[in-house]
Amino acid sequence: MTTSTRVHNFCAGPCTLPVSVLEEVRDELLDFDGTGMSIIEASHRAPAYDAVHMNALADFRSLASVPDEFSILFLQGGASLQFAQVPMNLLADGETAGYVNSGTWGKKAIGDARKVAPVYEAWTDAEGAFDRMPGTDEIEVRDGSRYLHLTSNETIGGIRFPELPSANVPLVTDMSSDFLSRPIDWDVHDLVYGGAQKNLGPAGLAVVIVRKDRLSSHGRNLTSYLDYATHDSNNSMANTPPMFAIYVMGKVLRWMHTEGGLATFEQRAAQRASILYGAIDESDGWYVCPVDEASRSHMNIVFRLPDEDLEERFVAEAADAGMVNLKGHRSVGGIRASVYNALRVDSVRMLVDFMDGFRSAHG
Amino acid sequence: MTTSTRVHNFCAGPCTLPVSVLEEVRDELLDFDGTGMSIIEASHRAPAYDAVHMNALADFRSLASVPDEFSILFLQGGASLQFAQVPMNLLADGETAGYVNSGTWGKKAIGDARKVAPVYEAWTDAEGAFDRMPGTDEIEVRDGSRYLHLTSNETIGGIRFPELPSANVPLVTDMSSDFLSRPIDWDVHDLVYGGAQKNLGPAGLAVVIVRKDRLSSHGRNLTSYLDYATHDSNNSMANTPPMFAIYVMGKVLRWMHTEGGLATFEQRAAQRASILYGAIDESDGWYVCPVDEASRSHMNIVFRLPDEDLEERFVAEAADAGMVNLKGHRSVGGIRASVYNALRVDSVRMLVDFMDGFRSAHG
Numbered sequence: 001m002t003t004s005t006r007v008h009n010f011c012a013g014p015c016t017l018p019v020s021v022l023e024e025v026r027d028e029l030l031d032f033d034g035t036g037m038s039i040i041e042a043s044h045r046a047p048a049y050d051a052v053h054m055n056a057l058a059d060f061r062s063l064a065s066v067p068d069e070f071s072i073l074f075l076q077g078g079a080s081l082q083f084a085q086v087p088m089n090l091l092a093d094g095e096t097a098g099y100v101n102s103g104t105w106g107k108k109a110i111g112d113a114r115k116v117a118p119v120y121e122a123w124t125d126a127e128g129a130f131d132r133m134p135g136t137d138e139i140e141v142r143d144g145s146r147y148l149h150l151t152s153n154e155t156i157g158g159i160r161f162p163e164l165p166s167a168n169v170p171l172v173t174d175m176s177s178d179f180l181s182r183p184i185d186w187d188v189h190d191l192v193y194g195g196a197q198k199n200l201g202p203a204g205l206a207v208v209i210v211r212k213d214r215l216s217s218h219g220r221n222l223t224s225y226l227d228y229a230t231h232d233s234n235n236s237m238a239n240t241p242p243m244f245a246i247y248v249m250g251k252v253l254r255w256m257h258t259e260g261g262l263a264t265f266e267q268r269a270a271q272r273a274s275i276l277y278g279a280i281d282e283s284d285g286w287y288v289c290p291v292d293e294a295s296r297s298h299m300n301i302v303f304r305l306p307d308e309d310l311e312e313r314f315v316a317e318a319a320d321a322g323m324v325n326l327k328g329h330r331s332v333g334g335i336r337a338s339v340y341n342a343l344r345v346d347s348v349r350m351l352v353d354f355m356d357g358f359r360s361a362h363g
Numbered sequence: 364m365t366t367s368t369r370v371h372n373f374c375a376g377p378c379t380l381p382v383s384v385l386e387e388v389r390d391e392l393l394d395f396d397g398t399g400m401s402i403i404e405a406s407h408r409a410p411a412y413d414a415v416h417m418n419a420l421a422d423f424r425s426l427a428s429v430p431d432e433f434s435i436l437f438l439q440g441g442a443s444l445q446f447a448q449v450p451m452n453l454l455a456d457g458e459t460a461g462y463v464n465s466g467t468w469g470k471k472a473i474g475d476a477r478k479v480a481p482v483y484e485a486w487t488d489a490e491g492a493f494d495r496m497p498g499t500d501e502i503e504v505r506d507g508s509r510y511l512h513l514t515s516n517e518t519i520g521g522i523r524f525p526e527l528p529s530a531n532v533p534l535v536t537d538m539s540s541d542f543l544s545r546p547i548d549w550d551v552h553d554l555v556y557g558g559a560q561k562n563l564g565p566a567g568l569a570v571v572i573v574r575k576d577r578l579s580s581h582g583r584n585l586t587s588y589l590d591y592a593t594h595d596s597n598n599s600m601a602n603t604p605p606m607f608a609i610y611v612m613g614k615v616l617r618w619m620h621t622e623g624g625l626a627t628f629e630q631r632a633a634q635r636a637s638i639l640y641g642a643i644d645e646s647d648g649w650y651v652c653p654v655d656e657a658s659r660s661h662m663n664i665v666f667r668l669p670d671e672d673l674e675e676r677f678v679a680e681a682a683d684a685g686m687v688n689l690k691g692h693r694s695v696g697g698i699r700a701s702v703y704n705a706l707r708v709d710s711v712r713m714l715v716d717f718m719d720g721f722r723s724a725h726g
Contacts, residue, residue, distance in 0.1 A: 007399035011406045014603065022393050022401050029389040030382075036370035036685070038385050040565040040611065043374045043688055076439035076567060077588050080602040084586035112586040197603055202403040204439060204567045204605030223447035223475040225440050239443035240377065240560055242567030244607055248403065322399070325406055 008347040011325035012155050012300060012338040013177065014197040021251045039247050044240050049247075053237065056250035063253055063261055066209055067186050073208040073228060074236040074246055079105075079176045079195045082206060083112035086172060086191060089210075089228045090146060091117040092219045097147045097172070098122030100139060103130040103154035104331065109174060113149070122148060130157045132292035136165035145169045147190055153178035155198075156329040158302030158336065159295040164188070170211075178299045179207070180256065181341055182266040190214050198299070199341040201249030204242045256341070265341050269298040272339040272348045276301045279352040286359050290334070304334045311335060314358055323351055371710040374688035375518050375663060375701040376540065377560040384614045402610050407603050412610075416600065419613035426616055426624060429572055430549050436571040436591060437599040437609055442468070442539045442558045445569060446475035449535060449554060452573070452591045453509060454480040455582045460510045460535070461485030463502060466493040466517035467694065472537060476512070485511060493520045495655035499528040508532045510553055516541035518561075519692040521665030521699065522658040527551065533574075541662045542570070543619065544704055545629040553577050561662070562704040564612030567605045619704070628704050632661040635702040635711045639664045642715040649722050653697070667697045674698060677721055686714055 009016040032039040033048045042049045057072055066072060075081070086109075091097060095117065099110035101124040113119045122141055123134045141148050148167040153160040155177040164171060170190035179194040191210045197203040208228065216229045224230050230238045256265065277296060280287040280303050289296065289303045305311045311334060315327045328334035339348060372379040395402040396411045405412045420435055429435060438444070449472075454460060458480060462473035464487040476482045485504055486497045504511050511530040516523040518540040527534060533553035542557040554573045560566040571591065579592045587593050593601045619628065640659060643650040643666050652659065652666045668674045674697060678690045691697035702711060 005394070005399055009400050009404055011404070011409075014404055014406065014606065016404050017401065019393075022403075026389055026392040029392065030385050031368070036368055036687075037372050038380065040385075041372055041374070041377055041379050043377065044566065046374075046688070076441070076605070077444070078439070078602045081440070081588040084589060108587070112588075115584045115586050195603065202607050203407065203603040204608060221478045223478050224471070225444040225475075226447060239441045240558065240566040242439070242605065242608075243377065244565050245567060245605075324399070325409075 008323045008343075008350060009325055010323060010337045010339065010343070010347075010351070012198075012329070012336060013195070013340075014203050015199070015338060015340045016342050017201070017248070017252060018255050018342045021248065021255055024251055025248060040244050042243070044237055044243055049243060052247050052250055053241065053243075054235070056246050056253060057235065059250065059253040059257060060207065063256055064180055064184055064209070065186070069212055070186065070209050071212050071215065071228075071232045073210065073231045074241055075206045075208055075231060076204065076242050078197075078203075078206050079174055079193060080108070082174070082193045082208065083109045084116060085208075085226055085228070086149070086193065087113040087116040087119065088220060088222060088226055089218055090172065090191065090214055091119075092217065094118070095146045096120060096142065096144065097149060098139070098141045098145050098169075099149040100134060100151070101125070102133055102151050102159065103157040105154055105156070105174060105176070106149075106151040109149055109151065119149075130154070131159065131290055132295040133159055133161045134165065136167070139165055139167065141167050141169055147172045150174070153297050153299050155300050155338075156332060158289075158291050158297045158300045160297040160299070162294060178297075180262060180265065181269050181299060183262050196245060196249050198338075201252050202245045205245035205249060252342070268345065269339070269341070271345055272343065273298040273301065275345070275348050275352055276337060276339065279355050283355070283359060286363050287355065299338060299340060301337045301339060302328060302332070302334055308333065310362055313362070317358065318351070318354055321354055323347070323354060371686045371706075371713060372688055373686060373700045373702065373706070373710075373714070375561075375692070375699060376558070376703075377566050378562070378701060378703045379705050380564070380611070380615060381618050381705045384611065384618055387614055388611060403607050405606070407600055407606055412606060415610050415613055416604065416606075417598070419609050419616060420598065422613060422616035422620060423570065426619055427543060427547055427572070428549070432575055433549065433572050434575050434578065434591075434595045436573065436594045437604055438569045438571055438594060439567065439605050441560075441566075441569050442537055442556060443471070445537070445556045445571065446472045447479060448571075448589055448591070449512070449556065450476040450479040450482065451583060451585060451589055452581055453535065453554065453577055454482075455580065457481070458509045459483065459505065459507065460512060461502070461504045461508050461532075462512040463497060463514070464488070465496055465514050465522065466520040468517055468519070468537060468539070469512075469514040472512055472514065482512075493517070494522065494653055495658040496522055496524045497528065499530070502528055502530065504530050504532055510535045513537070516660050516662050518663050518701075519695060521652075521654050521660045521663045523660040523662070525657060541660075543625060543628065544632050544662060546625050559608060559612050561701075564615050565608045568608035568612060615705070631708065632702070632704070634708055635706065636661040636664065638708070638711050638715055639700060639702065642718050646718070646722060649726050650718065662701060662703060664700045664702060665691060665695070665697055671696065673725055676725070680721065681714070681717055684717055686710070686717060
């Protein structure tokens with residue numbers, strides 16, 4: 001397809017991917033690397049796939065500067081399964097951890113963890129607005145906690161930690177919705193995880209990066225798939241991995257390297273956010289971002305219009321103009337522009353132009 | 364690519380898929396259904412994906428004649444995660460079930476189940492050859508068992524149940540390696556499951572078909588993803604599903620409908636098996652199938668040559684002739700020709716011709 005027929009996709013996930021990656025996938029679809037078959041027909045034990053898999057692991061490690069003390073696992077079940085698997089693997093019987101309840105995803109994480117271990121809420125938004133992240137001094141980490149669980153970016157609420165809070169215990173962070181959009185401080189982490197389907201590739205793949213000396217420290221009688229050690233000792237090929245998703249993510253990681261690595265993507269995210277929040281803030285209150293300024297997400301930018309009828313028209317007219325998936329999550333309403341790694345700054349400029357025009361027409 | 368450059372892929376899984384399906388996937392890769400984006404960039408809440416998802420559910424139901432009393436779930440983690448999830452969901456605290464240990468996969472299933480519940484081995488091959496399936500009268504199902512677990516086809520051993528044994532308890536069957544290659548008797552089952560990456564599509568998707576009145580009967584405090592009820596009540600979209608794998612499987616299911624449904628594929632499997640076992644049996648003992656005749660798999664056809672050097676040459680020369688992935692599993696050696704639903708009978712004829720020529724040259 002031509003670039004002109006391609007929509008500008010502001011979806012909160014799965015999300016837009018680089019066109020060059022999609023073109024490569026298309027061109028290789030019937031004959032992968034001269035094997036005479038598709039990558040989706042290849043054996044996961046075949047040399048051609050093995051190279052894809054090991055290169056994806058290596059590129060993830062170099063891109064995110066993951067130290068040797070951490071193992072990188074390619075798993076299935078999304079971040080949702082990790083809500084269970086993290087406490088199963090990191091907490092021994094009777095051990096506890098603190099969870100920051102910063103919104104929809106933080107709440108789901110603690111909900112599942114409570115079924116596994118006696119974890120506790122280290123912070124919640126007492127006012128119930130979930131429009132900001134807590135500061136370090138607001139988070140109560142109890143003595144003896146094994147870790148503090150954070151959600152670095154709340155996709156629905158549109159908030160992020162500009163910097164992760166400090167704690168006197170290791171951090172465990174769900175980075176699903178801002179994965180590899182900025183550097184990660186490994187010194188403070190025991191584990192980082194996220195679904196790949198936002199910044200990194202197709203749905204059906206979760207990446208878990210875990211400190212090796214925490215593997216098998218749980219003493220639990222975990223079943224094979226649920227035990228990180230199974231995957232660690234088999235380079236995430238203990239069973240058939242989600243090969244296509246890994247293959248596409250591998251291409252995205254290559255592309256990210258070529259574009260300049262995490263520093264580039266952090267800078268581009270800041271630029272996209274600056275343009276969009278700028279347009280909101282300069283609209284004389286016609287567009288309103290309901291999020292505390294210091295906690296504004298660089299990935300999911302939420303805002304409201306004067307009323308819901310206008311919001312509905314905004315979404316419909318934007319779609320007609322080729323900008324899709326701008327409707328806010330059904331639980332909160334409003335508008336949400338998700339601006340992940342592969343979304344071009346041009347798309348954001350186009351959205352801002354549309355916003356100006358829409359306000360002139362209806363304001 | 365032209366048909367002539369396409370290899371004949373005898374891989375045990377992931378496996379060959381219909382070329383027409385691959386061509387459709389390629390042609391739609393940059394613009395799915397006029398949406399201006401790839402299916403791997405689409406929201407799982409978007410109407411275009413929703414149609415794909417619901418059609419795949421409906422086509423699976425009609426193709427396999429799944430009764431309304433059963434729910435069809437699209438999950439991640441492969442059959443490997445099901446080895447844990449099945450007993451978690453079907454057994455209440457203290458309940459038991461029998462497991463037939465028919466080889467590598469049966470053994471893995473019981474290994475994980477033992478970590479979840481006090482299950483027992485209802486049969487094992489006392490001689491350790493694992494070259495045959497047991498008859499009904501050999502399987503000991505204890506009173507009070509909740510189910511009997513079977514592996515309908517052992518991919519590595521190359522054996523299958525020609526007909527599933529009878530039991531006075533419901534059956535639970537792992538059908539990963541002969542999924543939808545023959546009709547399924549739902550009356551005797553509480554649950555059927557399998558990875559999709561052999562007969563049905565790409566890796567990264569498992570299908571579980573479970574009797575609805577068994578959902579939530581476990582009384583366990585299961586975490587969200589591990590509880591079948593979570594997926595049942597959300598049409599397998601409680602979290603982001605493995606969309607690409609479901610999309611491709613949907614196309615394979617459509618193709619299977621067009622080709623005539625399960626009766627066609629059962630007949631084709633019998634034809635492929637008949638040609639290959641015929642060639643083995645008519646080789647005057649030069650090719651030997653180590654499997655009990657009544658248990659011979661119609662999907663994974665294993666055989667030996669006079670010595671390992673010849674086996675190595677056989678695999679290499681077959682690959683040179685465009686027939687790949689014929690090496691037996693490393694744990695058992697020999698040759699394995701996996702002949703799944705999408706493998707054309709012509710490919711089997713070509714292999715048999717090659718076998719005749721190889722024997723003439725080396726016999």
